[in-house]
Amino acid sequence: MKIWAHRGCSQRHPENTLLAFERAIGLKNLTGIELDIQLTKDEEIVVIHDERVDRTTESIGFVRDYTLAELKKLHIYADVNPSQKIPTIEEVFDLVEPRLKTGMKLNIELKNSVYPYPGMEEKITELVHKREIEKAVVYSSFYAKSLEKLRQLDKDAEIGILDVKASDCLYKLKGGCGAVALHPFWKGMDLSEEDLDGITVRAWLSGHLYPEKPTSTKLDLNSLEAQGITDVILNEPEAYID
Numbered sequence: 001m002k003i004w005a006h007r008g009c010s011q012r013h014p015e016n017t018l019l020a021f022e023r024a025i026g027l028k029n030l031t032g033i034e035l036d037i038q039l040t041k042d043e044e045i046v047v048i049h050d051e052r053v054d055r056t057t058e059s060i061g062f063v064r065d066y067t068l069a070e071l072k073k074l075h076i077y078a079d080v081n082p083s084q085k086i087p088t089i090e091e092v093f094d095l096v097e098p099r100l101k102t103g104m105k106l107n108i109e110l111k112n113s114v115y116p117y118p119g120m121e122e123k124i125t126e127l128v129h130k131r132e133i134e135k136a137v138v139y140s141s142f143y144a145k146s147l148e149k150l151r152q153l154d155k156d157a158e159i160g161i162l163d164v165k166a167s168d169c170l171y172k173l174k175g176g177c178g179a180v181a182l183h184p185f186w187k188g189m190d191l192s193e194e195d196l197d198g199i200t201v202r203a204w205l206s207g208h209l210y211p212e213k214p215t216s217t218k219l220d221l222n223s224l225e226a227q228g229i230t231d232v233i234l235n236e237p238e239a240y241i242d
Helices: 018-025 089-100 120-130 144-153 166-173 221-226
Strands: 002-006 032-039 045-047 105-110 137-141 158-162 181-183 200-204 231-234
Touching (some): 002 018, 045 089, 089 105, 089 120, 105 120, 120 144, 144 158, 158 166, 158 200, 166 181
Parallel strands (some): 002 032, 002 231, 032 105, 105 137, 158 181, 181 200, 200 231
Antiparallel strands (some): 032 045
């Protein structure tokens, strides 16, 4: 089973922060890191999951209504560690690029199924190619039209179909975006192992996010593998690998 860090090491550290990503790249056997991107009011790419800043910062409102400078004034609680900031994608690239050059992957989820963020696909693919890390990047989104646009922009891009049920992912896979992997919710495995034979299935988990207490329980990865899951994207990768 291949292990990915969901929003970094997000059970013990604040999600989608440089701290969570720093902890993740310290895991030598980690397959990859998953993160989420959105656009600011001045069209800068930032790494944050929710469309609003309410849950993770002391402020309120939509990410798209803040400039980058305004977002950088907000704080993300990090317990005994210094407060974190909402990072730009370039700050994350600066941090993780050495690991990307040695085999680790980065799953960039475009958070554009609620707001389409015109131009996001062009911006992210341009940055990825500028840094020459395209072979280490997997793009994903719940928004099928965005995936089709990514394919038009980069014919060789690795694309994963995001949805809740594996069957819905597979239906989209047969569409026009040329995806090569399914990214279903781990409890949405409604296809047989035979249906998924030869397909990369990266199942995502929600689970406990910082600052909730760790549960000290672990998934039975063998049972997930028996369902056709090849990779898991979870909040506490450090519990499964060194």
